[in-house]
Amino acid sequence: MISWERKALNFINQTSRWDKEKHISSFLAFSISLVKNLVEADIALQLEFEDENTAKVKNASPVFLNDIVLNPDPVRKLLYKHAFKSIYWPVIPPEPENVFPELLRALSSAVIIPVNTEPHNSVIILGWSEPQEFSQPFQECTETIRLRLKEILTQSQQQLYFQGIAMRFAAVLHTLPHAVIFINNDGFSGWVNQQAADLLQLSGPGEQLPAILSDAMTQLRNKTTNTEEIYNTAIHLFSSPDKSITGWEWQMAAPAAKTYRVSCLPVTSQQVNGRLWIFEE
Known part of the structure; x- marks a missing residue:
């Protein structure tokens, strides 16, 4: 039956x-x-x-x-x-x-x-x-x-x-001339476009673990000539009410010898809670 x-x-x-x-x-x-x-x-x-x-x-x-x-x-x-x-x-x-x-x-x-x-x-x-x-x-x-x-x-x-x-938003972000990095506060998800992957010397663009991104950004900061200034600004950034900054300068040492204008912006919604980093030459 x-x-x-x-x-x-x-x-x-x-x-x-x-x-x-x-x-x-x-x-x-x-x-x-x-x-x-x-x-x-x-x-x-x-x-x-x-x-x-x-x-x-x-x-x-x-x-x-x-x-x-x-x-x-x-x-x-x-x-x-x-x-x-x-x-x-x-x-x-x-x-x-x-x-x-x-x-x-x-x-x-x-x-x-x-x-x-x-x-x-x-x-x-x-x-x-x-x-x-x-x-x-x-x-x-x-x-x-x-x-x-x-x-x-x-x-x-x-x-x-x-x-x-x-896919559409990823295509748009990959074509931007700036390095774009997103790190979610959940500890599991992060994302970079191609310019950011090149800047941070990662294997490629797309999804990345926040721990990997944080470590790569620390290594990038250690290559700057104004490391102490960046560190002090970061302390004020993370303790400020809006936790955002624009026009922050990261001056790279030789052989790159470039200066990046850095923005760090909070991204908050029902599904997302993290930080967006933008590095502009």
């Missing part, structure tokens, strides 16, 4: 492990493939509403279904008709009720699972070549899976969105 409750828990457990261990970009594809295996479907896919005129198949198993494009209007009408609840077809109806003839060809049974997320809505479609009964325990299982899939879709979209923002 099939334990649908156990299958639902299996889905939650496996997707939770993937969430912690694997890359987010393949999270959704893995989750849909896992659903297909757990319910022993012959096809499984995501139909995403890309805009008002386009719904495209993604993360399909078998993969030849990927990139099929459908008119989203009939799909939306079907979802509205069923109040955006999962639709169970023990026997796939003929057109026009079956709005997926390109996807469900040669299949006997199907389940359509709406997953409402913004900015794009998605539908997960499962299909079987043999007739299915879709018992109440099965429906409870798919409802649990639907809720978890909604979490996965939302999480995937958010992380990919923030990854895109991070």
